[in-house]
Amino acid sequence: VQLVESGGGLVQPGGSLRLSCAASGFTFSSYRMRWYRQAPGKERELVAAITGAGGVLNYADSVKGRFTISRDNAKNAVYLQMNSLKPEDTAVYYCNARLNFLDYWGQGTQVTVSS
Numbered sequence: 138v139q140l141v142e143s144g145g146g147l148v149q150p151g152g153s154l155r156l157s158c159a160a161s162g163f164t165f166s167s168y169r170m171r172w173y174r175q176a177p178g179k180e181r182e183l184v185a186a187i188t189g190a191g192g193v194l195n196y197a198d199s200v201k202g203r204f205t206i207s208r209d210n211a212k213n214a215v216y217l218q219m220n221s222l223k224p225e226d227t228a229v230y231y232c233n234a235r236l237n238f239l240d241y242w243g244q245g246t247q248v249t250v251s252s
Contacts, residue, residue, distance in 0.1 A: 138162040138241040140232045145246030148222055152250070156217040158232030158243060166210040168236060169194065172217045174228035174248075181231070185217060199225070222250045 144156040156172070166189050175181040185206035186194040193206055205218040215232060229245040 138234060138236065140234060140241060140243035142230065142232050142243040142246040145230060145248045147249045147251065149252050150223060150250055152222050153218070153220045154222065154248060156219065156230055156246060156248075158215045158217075160213045160215070160232070160234065163234065163236055165213040166190075168234055170206075170208060170215040171233040171235075172206060172215070173231045173233055174226075175231070175245075176225075176228040179228075184230070187215065219248070222248075224250045226250050 139161045141159045142156060144154060146154060148154055169186055169188050171186040172184040173181050174184050183197060184200055185196045185204060187206045187208055188194060191208055196204060203221045208215040227248060227250050229247050231245045232243040234241045
């Protein structure tokens with residue numbers, strides 16, 4: 138299993154970013170996918186989750202109405218569209234897959250929201 142995130146960067150408050158996660162090594166369409174984030178000094182938190190068929194499961198309250206999770210099973214990819222970004226969204230964002238009760242993680246992509 139391999140998960141590779143991309144799309145992070147530095148953005149001003151109110152800006153947008155789109156994160157991507159390329160997955161390989163498993164039957165992508167059969168598994169839920171999740172985005173987590175971890176800010177300095179804080180625990181990793183679940184941001185959004187999506188079913189294998191593309192149904193959105195949940196969003197963290199802090200990102201509802203601003204972030205959108207989606208996936209393209211033909212490309213084995215999951216995305217996180219982030220709009221109206223705030224400084225408190227600054228974190229390393231991780232893609233996650235849970236297979237047979239084991240968690241797999243990408244290397245993470247840094248998102249920094251600052252003026």
